[in-house]
Amino acid sequence: MDRIRAEPELSHAQRRKVIRVTYVIAALDITWMFMQFSVTPFLAKKLGFDTLWFGYLQTLVGVLQLIGNPLFGRFGDLFGAQAALSLSCGATIVFFLLLASAEHPAMLFIHKLPTLFMHVLPASQMVVTDLSDPDRRADSLSKLGLCFGIGMIAGSTLGGHLNTRYGEKFTACVGAVGSAFSLLLVLKFIPKTTKAPTKTNSEAEKRSLFSLGEITRLLKYPGVTPTFIVKIAAGLPSGIFQSMFLIIALDMFKLDPEQNGYLMAFFGISQMFIQGVVIGPLTARFKEPTLLLLSIAISAAVGLGQAYMQTMVHFCLTVVPMMFFLSVFNVITDSILTKSVPSSDSGTMLGLCAAVQSLLRTVGPTLGGVLYVNGGVMSIGLTQCAVNVAVFGLLLLKPLSSDHHTSKTHGE
Incomplete structure (x- = not known):
């Protein structure tokens, strides 16, 4: 090749x-x-x-x-x-x-x-x-x-x-x-x-594109596997809610297409503000493991709020903190993971990160359907709260480290 x-x-x-x-x-x-x-x-x-x-x-x-x-x-x-x-x-x-x-x-x-x-x-x-x-x-x-x-x-x-x-x-x-x-x-x-x-680049060129071992070997780097476990565990409950959002909007809030469009625009504007204005100053002031803990704590609170929401106003109050969690959580985990491997493997690592999102989108609708049919929105919200509280507690006992930077990149 x-x-x-x-x-x-x-x-x-x-x-x-x-x-x-x-x-x-x-x-x-x-x-x-x-x-x-x-x-x-x-x-x-x-x-x-x-x-x-x-x-x-x-x-x-x-x-x-x-x-x-x-x-x-x-x-x-x-x-x-x-x-x-x-x-x-x-x-x-x-x-x-x-x-x-x-x-x-x-x-x-x-x-x-x-x-x-x-x-x-x-x-x-x-x-x-x-x-x-x-x-x-x-x-x-x-x-x-x-x-x-x-x-x-x-x-x-x-x-x-x-x-x-x-x-x-x-x-x-x-x-x-x-x-x-x-x-x-x-x-x-x-x-x-x-x-x-770098020498690493020339070595990478000799490896096979379809080698599963060359892809999964990245999991052996320090801190990579625990970060992936956190990424999947804390991300799955919110992925379940996102997959069921349209059904919740129709069944619980009786939104028509125009109102649903306004709500999606609100989602987009909230994400733009957080990604463009909020994350930069936060990452300049706080360490990544601290921001990761903060985002997971907020996700637990969002799940509790969504479990007991009754009106569209209640839901809108949870949108901004929910978008904060999704934005900060995904950015921080991706950043930690790419810093944990050589720069020659950054694409493969980001591919694995994207695969996690695809996995959540694949299993989320099925799990969400089961929870929604058996317990309604409350079961989805309480699941998100409980899982994120558990992940938060585990990270307090054994924090992830963002100090093992093996990658060498350009300065922006």
């Missing part, structure tokens, strides 16, 4: 420029993805899908992403940032073209197959991780969350208008054109590799 060649190290100004362009690429990709969310449900309904089959469709995406994330991260480490982002943007173009041509139920399943390679956000995280200083990594990664919020609002709004006025096919074609533009940005501005030239 081809190997990336060592390039001259980027200057400080060049690194900042690449990071800014990466933020733009990530924001555009999220925009196209949320624009797609305004197409697929309506098209699925037209093609005769019921709730069960639509659930199967979403499960397929979760499984494909679960498999693809670690492999894609490994691909980025071996072949470089430009190749990784190009592959992802190219897969997104195919994804939208297949969606535009979907006239049979089977085509909806076929059009999801490219999601195996659609990992623009993890690839963007790899670029930011490689080019940012370790002390500012959490802040730099949080800006990608800001891009997510921008893309969520822009994509939902644009997709709704295009689908209403011009239909599903036209909207999907716009997504394909937009993804092609993203690909041009990647080819123009993203260097072939963003990693510092």
